[in-house]
Amino acid sequence: TQLLEQSPQFLxxxxxxxxxxxxxxxxxxxxxxxxxxEPGEGPVLLVTVVTGGEVKKLKRLTxxxxxxxxxxxxxxxxxxxxxxxxxxCAGGGNKLVFxxxxxxxxxx
Amino acid sequence: SAVIxxxxxxxxxxxxxxxTIQCQVDSQVTMMFWYRQQPGQSLTLIAxxxxxxxxxxxxxxxxxxxxxxxxxxxxxxLTVSNMSPEDSSIYLCSVEDEGFEAFFGQGTRLTVV
Numbered sequence: 001t002q003l004l005e006q007s008p009q010f011l012x013x014x015x016x017x018x019x020x021x022x023x024x025x026x027x028x029x030x031x032x033x034x035x036x037x038e039p040g041e042g043p044v045l046l047v048t049v050v051t052g053g054e055v056k057k058l059k060r061l062t063x064x065x066x067x068x069x070x071x072x073x074x075x076x077x078x079x080x081x082x083x084x085x086x087x088x089c090a091g092g093g094n095k096l097v098f099x100x101x102x103x104x105x106x107x108x
Numbered sequence: 109s110a111v112i113x114x115x116x117x118x119x120x121x122x123x124x125x126x127x128t129i130q131c132q133v134d135s136q137v138t139m140m141f142w143y144r145q146q147p148g149q150s151l152t153l154i155a156x157x158x159x160x161x162x163x164x165x166x167x168x169x170x171x172x173x174x175x176x177x178x179x180x181x182x183x184x185x186l187t188v189s190n191m192s193p194e195d196s197s198i199y200l201c202s203v204e205d206e207g208f209e210a211f212f213g214q215g216t217r218l219t220v221v
Contacts, residue, residue, distance in 0.1 A: 031207070031208070033208075033210070035210075039147075040117075040214065040215070040217070041215065042200050042214050042215050043151070043212050044212070045209050045210065045211070048207060086148060088151070090210070092208075094139065094208055095141075095153065095156065096204070096208065098150045099150060100149070100150045101149060
């Protein structure tokens with residue numbers, strides 16, 4: 001069974017700070033995805049990383065896929081209150097496996 | 109991408125009763141997925157609903173408790189039967205595209221009293 005470990009579980013930071021969320025596994029994934037979920041909504045896909053070593057940028061968010069395709073990271077530069085939410089990594093094909101999630105709270 | 113409409117968005121139910129959650133997709137899909145989520149936590153897959161066949165349930169979830177219907181390629185329902193307070197949770201339906209990227213409904217927040 002493929003498992004995804006996500007850390008940290010909770011982050012509370014001030015507006016303007018930088019942060020990194022990690023997603024790790026002992027298994028190789030063909031791709032990994034990152035989702036953000038706001039209260040009262042379903043998760044929304046942010047990005048999919050496919051190639052080992054790949055780096056993708058989405059405005060202030062930078063996503064990286066490990067060379068061995070077993071891990072990924074999400075880095076947010078100059079966090080804003082609008083970044084507040086639950087961040088989930090996922091992978092595994094047609095029956096997705098989700099990480100435990102990281103609750104991010106950005107205070108103004 | 110896919111647009112998913114899920115209803116109700118929330119409900120408060122008496123223990124012992126049942127609630128049926130509906131999920132409508134704006135395109136035809138082979139598989140639809142039902143998840144349970146405690147607020148602020150990860151998603152747990154309940155079952156996969158395939159059109160024209162019985163749903164496939166994950167370990168710990170049974171058809172008698174969570175019956176699923178899948179009458180066509182754009183619609184599915186999940187019923188939470190004989191509810192207890194432990195069933196209080198967020199229930200989400202989703203579909204995946206060819207790249208296994210998931211699209212979710214807005215969720216149903218269920219409170220059992």
